[in-house]
Amino acid sequence: MQGVPHRVSEQDLHFAIKNVSDDERTLHITRTSWADDIVTAADVTAMQEFRTLFGSEVLAPGAEFSIRNMVFLFSDVVESTAMYERVGDAKAFALVRDHFDVMEEVYSKHRGALVKTIGDAVMAVFRHPEDALQAALEMHYAAQEMLDEQGERPIALKIGLHAGPCIAMQANGKLDYFGTTVNKAARVQGVAKAHEVAVSQELINSTAAQTWFALHGLEPEEKSHNLKGLAGNNKIYFVRVERAPKANTREIARAHLDRVDRSSIYGRMTTIRNRPTN
Numbered sequence: 001m002q003g004v005p006h007r008v009s010e011q012d013l014h015f016a017i018k019n020v021s022d023d024e025r026t027l028h029i030t031r032t033s034w035a036d037d038i039v040t041a042a043d044v045t046a047m048q049e050f051r052t053l054f055g056s057e058v059l060a061p062g063a064e065f066s067i068r069n070m071v072f073l074f075s076d077v078v079e080s081t082a083m084y085e086r087v088g089d090a091k092a093f094a095l096v097r098d099h100f101d102v103m104e105e106v107y108s109k110h111r112g113a114l115v116k117t118i119g120d121a122v123m124a125v126f127r128h129p130e131d132a133l134q135a136a137l138e139m140h141y142a143a144q145e146m147l148d149e150q151g152e153r154p155i156a157l158k159i160g161l162h163a164g165p166c167i168a169m170q171a172n173g174k175l176d177y178f179g180t181t182v183n184k185a186a187r188v189q190g191v192a193k194a195h196e197v198a199v200s201q202e203l204i205n206s207t208a209a210q211t212w213f214a215l216h217g218l219e220p221e222e223k224s225h226n227l228k229g230l231a232g233n234n235k236i237y238f239v240r241v242e243r244a245p246k247a248n249t250r251e252i253a254r255a256h257l258d259r260v261d262r263s264s265i266y267g268r269m270t271t272i273r274n275r276p277t278n
Contacts, residue, residue, distance in 0.1 A: 042067045045168060045175055046127045048104075048113040064169035070125055071132040071163040071203065072182055073112065074189035075103065075139060077120040078156040087154060095146065096120050099155050102142045110135040115176060123186075125177065129209040132161050136197045137216075140241035160189025162200040180230075187227035188236060195242055201235040 019025050044050045045067075077083070077096060084092040100117060107114065107124045110131040115123040126132040136159045143155045164181035171178075184200065192198035199220060203209055213220065220237035227234050 042070060042168075043127055046070065046111070046113050046125050048108045051113045051175060064167050067166050067168055067177075069163060070166050070177065070181070071127065071129055071161065072166075072177070072185035073107070073122070073124045073126065073132050073136060073159060073161055074186050075122045075124075075136075075157050075159045076189060078158055078194040080120045083154050092154075095154060099143065099146060102146065103139055106138045106142055107135045110138070116174065121189075129161075129163060129203055129206050130212040132163075132203075133197075133199070133209060133212050136161060137239075137241060140195060140197070144243065156194040158189060158192035158194055158196055158198075160185060160187075160192050160198045160200075161203050162188050163203040163206070184227065184230055187230060188234075190228070191225045191236055192238065195240055197239045197241060199237045199239070201237070204237050 017027055077099065080092070080096065083095070086092075087095070099120075100122065103122055103124075104114060107122075107126075110126070111128065112124045112126040112131060112135050115125050117123070124132075124135070126135070139159060140157055143157045144153060146155045147153060162181060162185035164184070166177045166179040166181045168175060168177050170176070188198050188200050199209070204213075204220065218239055220239045222235055222237055224233050225236050226232075
């Protein structure tokens, strides 16, 4: 079989194929680059809709796969024990449960997905640093709007962000992530204080994160911390989020959702290919 170039342009490549043998031949054409609308296994595992519909079916028990880079967000309610004592178990539990619902609205809006809740804490996953950072900021804003029956604000969060490679596998019937990156993300959250977002150096060094901070006019404060169970001194960057901006956050959220074609998520799922994750 012999291929003869016919015409080459910037948009299209045309060629003619001639079989010079006496036998029938099959021609296979393979593109060397992936389509723009393709999604990886890493992409779909960070989609809340996909995890809700297919989270327990992605991997066979015991199977796992490596992901080169994911962004993890851990949040926790500050001084929740004191809150339980102050308002009572039933009311405190209701507030924590409501806080989970509010947080889900925020991270889902910014293309994140819930991995699991641990006590009063949330573990969420994102593919892009700017989405995780925006979600962290708005999670603080949303918590500030929560009121108890006395009109007080009993919910204060501390949030940590970190990015890096990880292992994905099924655990307790759900898709979960494991590895040093996940452990460090939890430790980064552990050094944050009320109303703070703590960001690891690995995440803040990304171009996307630096662009996001510049666009929001934020200058995180650098501090060094020894993280429990992890060697070395780690640079952590802190942003304090005291008050939401004056603009109505609900209107901002609604405008954001209006720009998102949610049906396209399911369209993208149909283009999943067996390609390396990244």
